Amino acid sequence: MKETVLTAKGLSVGYGRKVIVDRLDFEIHSGEIFTIIGKNGAGKSTVLRTIASQLPLLGGAVRINDTNIISMSLNDIAKSLSVCFTDRITAEKMTCEDMVSTGRYPYTGRLGILSANDRKIVHEAMELTGVTYLADTDIRRISDGQRQIVMLARAIAQQPQILILDEPTSFLDINNKLRLLGILKELVRSKDIAVVQTLHELDLAQRFSDKILCISNGKADRIGTPEEIFGGSYISELYDISCGTFDNLFGTAEAQRIEGEPQIFVIGGGGSGISIYRRLQRQGIPFAAGVIHENDVEYSTAKSLAAELISEKAFEPINDESVHKAMSVMEKCSEVICCTESFGTMNSGNKKLLEKAEIMGILKMPDNI
Numbered sequence: 001m002k003e004t005v006l007t008a009k010g011l012s013v014g015y016g017r018k019v020i021v022d023r024l025d026f027e028i029h030s031g032e033i034f035t036i037i038g039k040n041g042a043g044k045s046t047v048l049r050t051i052a053s054q055l056p057l058l059g060g061a062v063r064i065n066d067t068n069i070i071s072m073s074l075n076d077i078a079k080s081l082s083v084c085f086t087d088r089i090t091a092e093k094m095t096c097e098d099m100v101s102t103g104r105y106p107y108t109g110r111l112g113i114l115s116a117n118d119r120k121i122v123h124e125a126m127e128l129t130g131v132t133y134l135a136d137t138d139i140r141r142i143s144d145g146q147r148q149i150v151m152l153a154r155a156i157a158q159q160p161q162i163l164i165l166d167e168p169t170s171f172l173d174i175n176n177k178l179r180l181l182g183i184l185k186e187l188v189r190s191k192d193i194a195v196v197q198t199l200h201e202l203d204l205a206q207r208f209s210d211k212i213l214c215i216s217n218g219k220a221d222r223i224g225t226p227e228e229i230f231g232g233s234y235i236s237e238l239y240d241i242s243c244g245t246f247d248n249l250f251g252t253a254e255a256q257r258i259e260g261e262p263q264i265f266v267i268g269g270g271g272s273g274i275s276i277y278r279r280l281q282r283q284g285i286p287f288a289a290g291v292i293h294e295n296d297v298e299y300s301t302a303k304s305l306a307a308e309l310i311s312e313k314a315f316e317p318i319n320d321e322s323v324h325k326a327m328s329v330m331e332k333c334s335e336v337i338c339c340t341e342s343f344g345t346m347n348s349g350n351k352k353l354l355e356k357a358e359i360m361g362i363l364k365m366p367d368n369i
Contacts (some may be wrong), residue, residue, distance in 0.1 A: 002029035005065060005161050005194050006051065012059030013043060019058050020046050024220050026213055030161065031188050033195045038215035039239055040177040044198040045085075047215070051196070052083045054329050064162070079108035082158035084151045084165045094238045096142065096150045097135040100126055103157030108297050125157040127182060129244040130241070144171035148230050152180065156187070163187070165197040169204065181208045182347065203251035207228050212270075214238055245304040254304040255281055262288035264337060264369070265330040265357075267350050271297045272339035276366055277305045283369075291318045291350055318349030326353055335364045 006028040014020040021043035028034045036044045049055045051062050053069060062069040064080045067149050072080075082103065086252050103125070104118040114122070115138045126132045134142060138262040139150065148171050155163055163184075169177040181204060184195050188210075205212060205226070212229045214222045216238055222229060229235070230248045239246070244256045255278075264280060264287040266273050273289060277298075280287045289302040290310030310326040312318045326349075330336060336357035343351040 002031050004028070005030050006196070007063045008051065008060065009055070009063075010060030010133050011047075011050070011062060013046045013055065014058050015046070015055070019072060019218070020221075021218050022216055023060065024213075025196070028162070028194050028196055030194050030209075031192045032210040033184060033188055033197065033305065034211045034213065035209040036196070036198045036204065036213045036215060037200075037205055037238075042215045043218070045214055048083075048166050048196065049083075050197060051330075052081060053077050054083070066153060069231060075106050078158065080160060081162040082155040082160040082341065083186055084148075084155040084163070086148065086167050086235065088353065095135065096131060096137050096139055097122065097126065099139050099150055100131075100154045100157050101155040106158065113160060122157050125153040129153040130179070137345055145173065145176055148172060149180065150178065160193060162196060165351075167198055167200065169199065169201060177204065178250050185210070189369070202230075202235065202253075206251035212344075239283045247275060247300045247304065249300055254301060257305045257307060258286045259282055259307055262285035262286050262329060262333055264288070264335045264364075265290070265326075265333040265340040265353075266306075267338045267340065267353050267357075268292060268298055268302065269347050269350065271298055272341075274298045274301050276337055276369070277301055281305050288326075288329045290329070291322045291347070291353075293318075293346065300328060310349065312349075315346075317346050320349075323349040323352050327356060330357065331360070334362060335369075336360075336362050337364055337366050337369060339366055 004027050008024050008026050011021050012022045036047060038044055050057060067103060085136060101114055102116055102123050103122060104122060105112055108114060108118060126135065128150055131149050131153055134150065168180055172180060185208060187193055188195055209226055211223065212226060214229060230251060235248060236246050245254045247254060258281055263285055266276055266287055266289045268289055269292060273300040287306040288308040289306040291312050292299050292302050293314055295311050295314035308329055310322055314324050338354050
């Protein structure tokens with residue numbers, strides 16, 4: 001059983017006297033990544049800043065281990081909890097190593113003089129995050145993405161029980177997003193610390209979180225594992241998605257389908273049709289797709305983007321009824337695109353669609369659309 005390192009009970013947060021999120025209850029355990037999601041303005045960052053003691057509590061209590069945070073000194077809090085926010089840095093004449101070194105200040109006393117051990121910890125944090133090559137570079141002379149990684153190194157050098165990050169991937173390219181989240185995953189495994197973060201990238205939240213807190217309408221709307229959160233239509237409801245669809249399986253969004261009578265029929269399967277579906281959507285062409293098995297990797301994309309979809313039950317061969325239905329739709333289209341090059345037992349019905357399209361003279365190569 002993991003140790004509880006932070007507890008919020010009846011927590012109310014906001015600015016001044018205005019409560020933005022009211023009466024939150026949650027526990028955060030060592031060795032887990034706890035992610036907060038919700039719409040813009042939901043209060044995610046405000047929750048982080050409050051549990052980090054950067055904003056005063058408006059109600060309830062926060063405990064680190066068994067100690068109420070309001071009875072702790074800022075220095076004691078800093079030894080248990082470190083923060084990595086995306087605020088602009090205004091430091092003058094500081095190298096990146098100087099910035100990472102400030103993570104040791106809770107341990108150095110008033111003069112801020114680093115011991116040999118402190119410097120060793122700083123160098124280890126920079127090596128872990130891959131920013132050693134920036135050690136002598138002015139912090140003002142690096143990119144936003146590099147700065148974000150340097151600030152993570154600073155937080156790690158603080159050797160906290162709890163690491164708090166607000167949108168840690170916001171300035172990073174995809175490789176560095178994955179690298180940063182991989183570093184966090186390694187930290188919770190090897191150091192048994194707790195990571196508390198906010199994320200807008202739902203696919204990353206789904207893949208890298210152990211627990212997810214969803215904030216909506218000023219309250220904790222739901223809390224659970226990624227499997228519990230990313231199910232059914234919940235994410236679409238949480239974000240009021242109306243300009244497209246959300247794919248729970250992959251944690252990704254699709255654009256809004258083009259409605260209307262299908263002009264093109266796409267024979268796909270096995271993922272072969274996904275790029276064609278998206279290309280047709282971008283071109284504003286309503287299309288039909290089929291026959292796609294309900295357990296096919298491209299089923300959810302076809303369901304999201306096709307004006308009409310003919311599907312078959314999972315693990316069942318395409319039956320004559322489905323072929324007949326697809327044929328009726330296809331005969332009304334001016335063009336047919338076949339994306340798959342092979343037909344087996346389960347999708348042999350689609351071969352009949354291909355043969356019919358050839359007879360009708362409306363078959364078109366995918367590269368020509």
